[in-house]
Amino acid sequence: MSQSVSTRDKLISAAVKVFSEKGFFNTKVSDIVKEAGVAQGTFYIYFRSKEEIFLRITELVEGLIDETIERYRRSKENIREVIYSFAEEVFYTLDRFKEVSYIFFFQLLCMQDELKEKYINIHRKFVQFYRELLSEYENNHILADMIVGFGEKLFKFDVLIEGREIKDVIDEFKSGIDIILRGIR
Amino acid sequence: MSQSVSTRDKLISAAVKVFSEKGFFNTKVSDIVKEAGVAQGTFYIYFRSKEEIFLRITELVEGLIDETIERYRRSKENIREVIYSFAEEVFYTLDRFKEVSYIFFFQLLCMQDELKEKYINIHRKFVQFYRELLSEYENNHILADMIVGFGEKLFKFDVLIEGREIKDVIDEFKSGIDIILRGIR
Amino acid sequence: MSQSVSTRDKLISAAVKVFSEKGFFNTKVSDIVKEAGVAQGTFYIYFRSKEEIFLRITELVEGLIDETIERYRRSKENIREVIYSFAEEVFYTLDRFKEVSYIFFFQLLCMQDELKEKYINIHRKFVQFYRELLSEYENNHILADMIVGFGEKLFKFDVLIEGREIKDVIDEFKSGIDIILRGIR
Amino acid sequence: MSQSVSTRDKLISAAVKVFSEKGFFNTKVSDIVKEAGVAQGTFYIYFRSKEEIFLRITELVEGLIDETIERYRRSKENIREVIYSFAEEVFYTLDRFKEVSYIFFFQLLCMQDELKEKYINIHRKFVQFYRELLSEYENNHILADMIVGFGEKLFKFDVLIEGREIKDVIDEFKSGIDIILRGIR
DNA sequence: TATGAATGAGACTTCATTCAT
DNA sequence: AATGAATGAAGTCTCATTCAT
The missing domain is CATH 1.10.10.60 (Homeodomain-like)
Structure with missing residues (x-):
């Protein structure tokens, strides 16, 4: 067995x-x-098929991200600190499973129906997470969109394509968060 | 003929x-x-082949974006104004050719070699454009990454997937730019 | 075309x-x-598939037999004469399309569902035809069963397997009919 | 063991x-x-293979029928009585092993070579049996063909397909035999 | 140019059979 | 004897591409 x-x-x-x-x-x-x-x-x-093994693989990333988001959702610390740790964890996790993440981020969007939907759902969950986290701020919707777009860009391009060090990328992300939040009440 | x-x-x-x-x-x-x-x-x-017609189609978007970036590269106006008009033009153009853009944004990244490279190149050009534009600012690299990630997210998800109105999205983008640039010297 | x-x-x-x-x-x-x-x-x-071409082939025999049965159903001649001509026509027709008949008689019964049903339906139609034809006789059900069994045996074994001359087989069938009908009211 | x-x-x-x-x-x-x-x-x-177990199964029916035919071959009773008891025994035996009979009657003819031959041999043995039994009658060949065709039809269609009661079928067979023999010298 | 029937390489999938435990 | 995971040959079907008209 x-x-x-x-x-x-x-x-x-x-x-x-x-x-x-x-x-x-x-x-x-x-x-x-x-x-x-x-x-x-x-x-x-x-x-059963090539489709099925592919599905199983994408579910791995889905599970990792889902779980992390759920865990941080209940967090009651200082907002910036939450974003910092959350991002750190997500980045590190995805980086540890680079190839699987690669599949998730680059292969799903060109597919149809449920497969593409998988990506979209994760994307929405990220956005929703930040919206809730930043709910006491003005423009929290915009902030959430910016943060998610920024993070996704960093991981997909800088890490997965350009091969940048995950540590550097996380540092940049944090700096970006500071810039975004600096001018905000 | x-x-x-x-x-x-x-x-x-x-x-x-x-x-x-x-x-x-x-x-x-x-x-x-x-x-x-x-x-x-x-x-x-x-x-010649299915690949070729696909290539021709992606070149349409490539050309549109390339041309726009080149045109704005020489712009000497106020930075915020440049970003505003540039983004407006890019968003409107892509929106006008939604289906072609859809192909560009959703079908290229899952491919190999030159095709995937096409997407990456455009992405890099956007980043490079904003870096140059913001070269007098501190952290211009980070700002460029944020703006590009934000813009890309808005178009891909909010416009192409969620079907949001392009006008609203442009407004959000501008507000985002304001937030990003507000705290910056 | x-x-x-x-x-x-x-x-x-x-x-x-x-x-x-x-x-x-x-x-x-x-x-x-x-x-x-x-x-x-x-x-x-x-x-579309191997199944489909097989189906089309079996429909050929089905059509031939169906048509012949329907045509003779309305016949108002002397019963023995009707049986004679009907049998002659069926035997000759099947003999002319020996290979197709072979498929119909030997390949359908080992299949499932509709395919097997095809054979059964034709069988039932033969039985029904003779029952109606002999309706004024006592024991017409038994007579019909005998005639159909006899005819089917002759064609399947004597013609298709043993390769007997169709003419001889038809003669035997007619003699058989005479025997069956001789002792009857 | x-x-x-x-x-x-x-x-x-x-x-x-x-x-x-x-x-x-x-x-x-x-x-x-x-x-x-x-x-x-x-x-x-x-x-050894799927074929082998199939063969073993068909041999069961083959054996049952063979044995019965051989046993009745030496019978010296009144012809009608012989046919009656023989048929009764064969019908009951096959009915008792309906599923095996089903395989024998419906699965063999679509196969090749020895397997199909098995069916044909049994068929020939039945015909031969009745020919010998009726050897003193005129037209014994025709009578044999009729009886075999009739019996086979009854078992395959009426019993195995239509699910008729074996008792009723045996009664019909006997009546048929009466009809066939009635007009005969 | 336009057609659409024909091609055939190549992918997916099944399943009888083997074999180490 | 019994197991059941592993094998790989063999078959079905698809579809990009060609070509004669």
Whole structure:
């Protein structure tokens, strides 16, 4: 049984690698099994289809982010401090699972229906989180949009594409937050 | 000849429609020709492949944005005014070609090599534009990242996904710019 | 267009040949297209699946028999004469399309649902036809069952399997009818 | 060892059930083992292949019929009585093993070579049996064909498909025999 | 130019069978 | 004997592209 878990995991890891390199549509199931070192048929013991394994992978990121947002939602500390720690945690987490995050951020939006919706939902949750957090400020909607756009840009482009150090990016994000909040009552 | 131009245009329009609805990979050449009302073989008189027509379409947005950025690069007016007009023009232009923009913003990042690079280049140009524009400010890099992330978020999610009115979005963007620049020297 | 009809017909003929030789389940689409001398993909221009072309073929026999039964149903001649001509016509028709008949009689009963039902329906129609025809006789139900069983046996085994001459078989059938009807009121 | 016999029997019973429900070709070995409640690999301890277990099952019917025919072949009673008892026994036997009979009558004819031959041989044996039995009658060949066709029709359609009571069917068969023999010298 | 039938490479998926435990 | 994960051959079907008309 631990054998079978291990095969499933080999497939997931292989799929993460291949999907993040070639994208969902350019990936063949044969690429995944080759990478995993198992036979073609083995794939279908664990996953009904290429779509399903992809779904499972995106759910990993979804789960990580969801959980983090929920945890910080109840936080009662100083707002800036909350944003700092929250962002730090999210950035670090996504960075630790870079390839999976890559798939989530780059492969979902070009898909249809529920898959694309997955991305949109996470996006909305981020926005909602900041709106609530900043609810006592004027223009909290605008602030939330700015922060989310800023953060997303930093992770997607600076980290995932340009390969910037996550520490530097987090520092920049914090500085940005300071700038945004500085002029605010 | 005007006849043939018209067929090519029919194909481009049809492709824009179908690509924006189903995405590049889920679109069949047969979908495009059906939508265009021409025969399957006709497609290949005008385009070498499905990739090529897709490329041509993305170049439309690329061109529009490129041109606008170049034009504003030499602008010598008051910085805030430049940002205002520039953003207004970019937002309105993209909004006018919503479907093409949709393809550009949602279909490119999941692709490989040059196609993905197209998106990245435009992104970099935006960042570079704002860096230069704000070069006399402290933290101009951070400001540029914030503005670009904010703007991109607004267009992709609020306009293209949520269907918000472009006028409202532009207003929000301007307010955001004010907030960002308020506390800055 | 006559070209395309011809390709469809080539496929039908090839499928009839191969199905009757190897049976439905042992037939691959690749066998059919090889026999028809067309490319694999061509098959799917004309038929959605192996099931569909099979269905079309069985409908040919179904149609032939249906039509003949309906035509004789209204016949007002002497009963024995009606049976004679009806049987003659059915036997000759099925014999002329031996391979298709073979498929109908040997491939349908091992299938599921509607396909098997096709065979059963035809069987029922034969029985019903003879019941009505013999309605003025005592035991017409039994007579109908005997005649249908007898006829079916003759065609399936003596003609299709043993390869007996259709003329001889028809003669035997008529003699059988005489025997059955001889002792009857 | 009694343990292992039991596993083999479980497999046979399961296979009979599944084959009669879905047909040979639509049955997967995994269906059989699931029904039998044993592991996939266990199947191959007892049977070399899916074909083999199928063969074993058809041999059951074959054996039953063979044995009955042989037993009645030496019978010296009154012909009508022989036919009556013989038919009664065959009908009851097949009815008792309905599912196996179902497989025999509906699954063999669509197969190739020896399997199909099995059905044909039994058919021929029936015909031969009646020919011999009726050898002193004129037209004994025709009578034999009629009786066999009639009986086969009754069992396959009326019993196996329409679900008629075996007792009623046997009565009808006997009446039919009376009709057939009535007019005969 | 325009057509649309034909092509065939290549992807997905199934499932009978094997084999290490 | 029993297990069930793993195998991989084989089959179905899709679809971008070609080509004769």
